[in-house]
Amino acid sequence: MRGLRRLRPRSLRSRLVLLSCLLATGAVLLCQLAGLTVLRGWLTDQVDHRLSHFRPPDGVYEDLAAGTAPRPPRPDDALPSDYRVYFYDTGGNLLPASLGSDDGPGPRLPRHAAELDLPAGRPSTVAAEDGAPGSGWRVIAYPGPDRMRTVVALPLDTVDGATAKLLWLSLGLGAAVAVTVGALGSSAVRLGLRPLTRVEHTAQRITEGALELNVPVAEPDTEVGRLGRALNTMLDRLRTALHRTETSEARLRHFMADAGHELRTPLTAIQGFAELLLDEPGMSDRRRQEAHALIAHNADRMSRLVDDLFLLAKLGDAPVAHREPVDLLSLAADAIATTAVRHPHRAIALEPLVTRPAEAEHALDVIEAPGDPHQLAQVVGNLLSNACVHTPAGSGVRVRVGATRADAGGTLGSGRRLPPGSPVCVVEVADDGPGIRPDEAPHVFERFFRATPPGPCGGAATGPGAEPGSGLGLAIAAAIAAAHGGRLELDNRPGRGCTFRLLLPDATAPAGRADELADEQADEPWHG
Known part of the structure; x- marks a missing residue:
C-alpha cells in the first residue's frame, strides 16, 4: 500500500491524464472483450450447427454389430476432414474403430459410456487427449441402435485461433489508445487547466506578500471562475480585516500614548509635591496645606481619568x-x-x-x-x-x-x-x-x-x-x-x-x- 501511495501522482494534471488514460483504455478493452465474446459465441454456434446436422454414414452400425471395422464411406458420403466419429458398443465400451482423420490427438473420451457425461443431443466442450491449452473439441452424443452410442467431435482450433488473434488485436489497440490519450490528454488538460494555473500563480504571489492582487476571472460561469470570485471575495474581506487591524493598532498606540501623557501630568505633580513635603519638613503650615490640596486635586483628576478610561472600555466590550x-x-x-x-x-x-x-x-x-x-x-x-x-x-x-x-x-x-x-x-x-x-x-x-x-x-x-x-x-x-x-x-x-x-x-x-x-x-x- 505504501508503494502504491508513492507511485500515485501528486499533481491534479497528472491525475486527470492518468484517469483519462485508464478510462479510455478500459473502455476500448471492454468493447473488444464484448466483441471477442460475441465472436467466439458465434463461431461456437456454427460448430454446434454442423454437429447438430451430422449423421453417421449408412451401414456403420451394421458393421459394428457384426464385429467388423466400419467400412469406409463412399465418395458421396465422405466425412469432412475435421470430423471425428467415435462409437460405444452395446456393452458401453469405447470401440477402437472410428471415422475421420487420425493425424492428431482427438478429444478426451472415457472408456465406458457410463462415464460419458454428455447430454443427449446437446453439444459440449471437452479437452484434447494431449491436454494442450487451446486445443479443445466440441462434441455431441447420439443414441444408436441396440443401446449403442455415437460421439461426433469437431475441433475448436479455428475458433481459438480467431479469438486469439482478436485478443492480441485488442491488447495492441488498447496500448495504442493509452499512449495516444496520454499524449493528447496531457496537452488538453494543460490547456483546460490554464485558468487554474493562473489562479495558482496569483495565489502564490499573494502568499509572498502582494495582497493588493486579485485572482483573474476570465469566465465567471465556470468552476474556475466561481473559485476565482470566491477567492477575490475572501481577499477583499482579508484586506478589510487587515486594514481594520492596522487602524485599530494605530488607534490603540495613539490612545496609549495619549493616556500615558494625560496620566503623567497629574502623576508628575503628585510626585513633585510629595518630594517637596519630604525634602522640606520645616515648611509653613500654609504651604504644607497647599501642597496637600494640590496632591489631592491631582490625585482626584487622575482617578477621574482612570474611571473614564474604564468606562470607555466597558462600553466598548458590552451593551x-x-x-x-x-x-x-x-x-x-x-x-x-x-x-x-x-x-x-x-x-x-x-x-x-x-x-x-x-x-x-x-x-x-x-x-x-x-x-x-x-x-x-x-x-x-x-x-x-x-x-x-x-x-x-x-x-x-x-x-x-x-x-x-x-x-x-x-x-x-x-x-x-x-x-x-x-x-x-x-x-x-x-x-x-x-x-x-x-x-x-x-x-x-x-x-x-x-x-x-x-x-x-x-x-x-x-x-x-x-x-x-x-x-x-x-x-x-x-x-x-x-x-x-x-x-x-x-x-x-x-x-x-x-x-x-x-x-x-x-x-x-x-x-x-x-x-x-x-x-x-x-x-x-x-x-x-
Whole structure:
C-alpha cells in the first residue's frame, strides 16, 4: 500500500491524464472483450450447427454389430476432414474403430459410456487427449441402435485461433489508445487547466506578500471562475480585516500614548509635591496645606481619568446591561439643577424641541426612551458641563427635549446611523459661544481630543474657574449613545455657537404619533 501511495501522482494534471488514460483504455478493452465474446459465441454456434446436422454414414452400425471395422464411406458420403466419429458398443465400451482423420490427438473420451457425461443431443466442450491449452473439441452424443452410442467431435482450433488473434488485436489497440490519450490528454488538460494555473500563480504571489492582487476571472460561469470570485471575495474581506487591524493598532498606540501623557501630568505633580513635603519638613503650615490640596486635586483628576478610561472600555466590550423607560424631560431638568450648583451665574434654559415655527409656543411634554438612566444622565451632564466650561460667561445655554423623525442629513456625529424617517427621542444642548473651528469639528468625538481656543464643548477652558479637561467627555457620551442604539451629533456654527444632539430610538412611539412627526419634519427642519 505504501508503494502504491508513492507511485500515485501528486499533481491534479497528472491525475486527470492518468484517469483519462485508464478510462479510455478500459473502455476500448471492454468493447473488444464484448466483441471477442460475441465472436467466439458465434463461431461456437456454427460448430454446434454442423454437429447438430451430422449423421453417421449408412451401414456403420451394421458393421459394428457384426464385429467388423466400419467400412469406409463412399465418395458421396465422405466425412469432412475435421470430423471425428467415435462409437460405444452395446456393452458401453469405447470401440477402437472410428471415422475421420487420425493425424492428431482427438478429444478426451472415457472408456465406458457410463462415464460419458454428455447430454443427449446437446453439444459440449471437452479437452484434447494431449491436454494442450487451446486445443479443445466440441462434441455431441447420439443414441444408436441396440443401446449403442455415437460421439461426433469437431475441433475448436479455428475458433481459438480467431479469438486469439482478436485478443492480441485488442491488447495492441488498447496500448495504442493509452499512449495516444496520454499524449493528447496531457496537452488538453494543460490547456483546460490554464485558468487554474493562473489562479495558482496569483495565489502564490499573494502568499509572498502582494495582497493588493486579485485572482483573474476570465469566465465567471465556470468552476474556475466561481473559485476565482470566491477567492477575490475572501481577499477583499482579508484586506478589510487587515486594514481594520492596522487602524485599530494605530488607534490603540495613539490612545496609549495619549493616556500615558494625560496620566503623567497629574502623576508628575503628585510626585513633585510629595518630594517637596519630604525634602522640606520645616515648611509653613500654609504651604504644607497647599501642597496637600494640590496632591489631592491631582490625585482626584487622575482617578477621574482612570474611571473614564474604564468606562470607555466597558462600553466598548458590552451593551447596556440595564434598560428601563427613562423620562428625558426629568433627566434634563435634574442635569440643569446639578450644573447650576457648579455654575450659579450661568443662564440655562429648558425648552421644548421645535420642529416648525407653528410650535414656537408649544409646552414641554414627557418624552420617554428605553435605556440606563444613570448613563443617559451622564451624557446630558457632560454636554452641559462642556457648554458651561468652554464658553464665555455671558453665553446662554439651552436644553431642548422632544421627539421627531431621524433624517438622512450629513451632520457630524458618532454612533449608529439611524434609518431615515425612524422615530427618535432628542435631547439638545445648544450654546451661543464662538463655536468650533471647522477643521477640528470632525475630531471632537475622538478620545483625548481638545480643540484649540476658543472652542466650546471640549476645547480649551474659557469659563470662570475652568481647568483643562482630559478630552474624554464627548468620547464617553458618544459611546453611551451608541450602546443605547442611538447617536450623538454636532451642529456646529462657527462664531454663533454649536448644538450637541443626543438621538435615541423611540421604541414606544405609536403609529399615529409617528405619522404626525413625519408630517412635521417634512414642513420644517430641526431648529438648532
